Amino acid sequence: MIIAQELTKEDLAAFINVTEHKYNTAHSILCFAIIKRIHRRVLMGHRFGAIKVCHSKCLVVDGNHRYIAYALAGIDIEVIPGTSSHCDKLNTFNNIKIDDVQDWDMNCPKNKKFCNDDFLKNLD
Secondary structure (H helix, E strand, O other): OOOOOOOOHHHHHHHHHHOOOOOEEOOOEEEHHHHHHHHHHHHOOOOOOOEEEEOOOOEEEEOHHHHHHHHHHOOOOOEEEOOOOOOOOOEEHHHOEEEOOOOHHHHOOOOHHHHOOHHHHHOO
16 A cells, blocks of 8 residues: 555545554654645655564564654664664554544653754755
8 A cells, every 4th residue: 555645544444444564663652744745745755764673573663653654654764773672572563552632752852853844945
């Protein structure tokens, strides 16, 4: 399932629920606004770096939002080895909830700059 238009909450929910995901997550919730922004930007041709995966657990340890956004766009994402803590509880992406109310980047001073596309000018 490749979502080419502007991502909707319904498209994301359907994708998460019906897709067999290659990796697991330790998260129980992800942010819709972040996934939507990354998805739109990767469709525009931007790339945002590899995700870290603990291969022994098939667990995304860094880059959960990117993993979903790239998968939605049908674009392979680079994977580099990462480590997982023994206290990370394995969860499947099919079981996560989506926060479609809060934009987590807006609430984080160091990430607020990612809410608009101005920072993309410095990537080219």
